[in-house]
Amino acid sequence: MSSTRDIDALIEMMAKLPGLGPRSARRAVLHLIRKRALLLTPLADLMQTVAATARECLNCGNVGTSDICDICTSEKRANGELCVVEDVADLWAMERSSVFKGRYHVLGGTLSALDAIGPQELRIPRLIDRVATEGITEVILALNATIDGQTTAHYIADQLDGQVRLTSLAQGVPIGGELDYLDDGTISAAMRARKSV
Amino acid sequence: MSSTRDIDALIEMMAKLPGLGPRSARRAVLHLIRKRALLLTPLADLMQTVAATARECLNCGNVGTSDICDICTSEKRANGELCVVEDVADLWAMERSSVFKGRYHVLGGTLSALDAIGPQELRIPRLIDRVATEGITEVILALNATIDGQTTAHYIADQLDGQVRLTSLAQGVPIGGELDYLDDGTISAAMRARKSV
Numbered sequence A, B: 001m002s003s004t005r006d007i008d009a010l011i012e013m014m015a016k017l018p019g020l021g022p023r024s025a026r027r028a029v030l031h032l033i034r035k036r037a038l039l040l041t042p043l044a045d046l047m048q049t050v051a052a053t054a055r056e057c058l059n060c061g062n063v064g065t066s067d068i069c070d071i072c073t074s075e076k077r078a079n080g081e082l083c084v085v086e087d088v089a090d091l092w093a094m095e096r097s098s099v100f101k102g103r104y105h106v107l108g109g110t111l112s113a114l115d116a117i118g119p120q121e122l123r124i125p126r127l128i129d130r131v132a133t134e135g136i137t138e139v140i141l142a143l144n145a146t147i148d149g150q151t152t153a154h155y156i157a158d159q160l161d162g163q164v165r166l167t168s169l170a171q172g173v174p175i176g177g178e179l180d181y182l183d184d185g186t187i188s189a190a191m192r193a194r195k196s197v
Ligand SMILES: [Zn+2]
Pocket: A057, A058, A059, A060, A061, A062, A068, A069, A070, A071, A072, A073
């Protein structure tokens, strides 16, 4: 008999997930135990599968199940437009809005003096390489309207100045706002009204 | 190549958990994928274990890993006091307060005319049986201070009237308040100041 140690350990691990605290983790685990066959076992199986198959795209940083993601391998997405985002959640938010038909580049964060995150810690060297080799005609800087996001956008704009058309999302992104919080319509409007940097 | 179907399915399933919505589920899944080895795989393993071992105590309705739970099998907890709670989260909240040394009875909900939940849908017949056979001297009705919780407490008090000392949590439980939201100190105070029904 293993007592309730495993259940306690499961609650503790769930409580570490973003958006969950100890109380909601307890509720979630009780819910999962009640729906053992319908929810807990399938969820565990799916997690095993994702743990075994999910990986970061070596080209753009998107999350998928192959070394190069579906968007990077799709010829239809090779329209010369490259949308630079901070993380995969932002890429997903852009995809939900269905407004962008080109490819992405996921930086994996923003420049931050405070956290000692420089260009080498992000995918900025790879971005510069892609612009030089992938026939990119426009780079859309779809970074969050935060100080770090805008600092990063300016740094990239400096690096790519003169090599490519540089634009950023315009109308609709509120000051201090994060892309992943915006509704799809707002993202669509901001993309359509994008302006040169 | 399985594309990102599994990742989407995982997000969808996580979004069904209490406390998580689509956005926090996406954040949680990205976090899990980033911490594949440290978090996702161990979490999946733990879920498999809990799915295989967790069960409801046949006596009291607590969640554990054996047919009869640790509290029901512990002789130290056989002090004649039986604490009736709505669900396992409430039992856990009582245990965290460490104020109660007896045994529990988990109803599995409250009476509700609206949802057609009668005594037979809860563990009320089993409660009456336990009071008659387990040497119970006091039943503490630790139900939530909601209308359904108090209706249920009154129903149980009627059923057990004259057979046993009946008390309920007193001081500290706010009107409309739910046990699982209270801090440990409040629960301790309410238990110490319990009064006869
Ligand atoms: Zn890619």
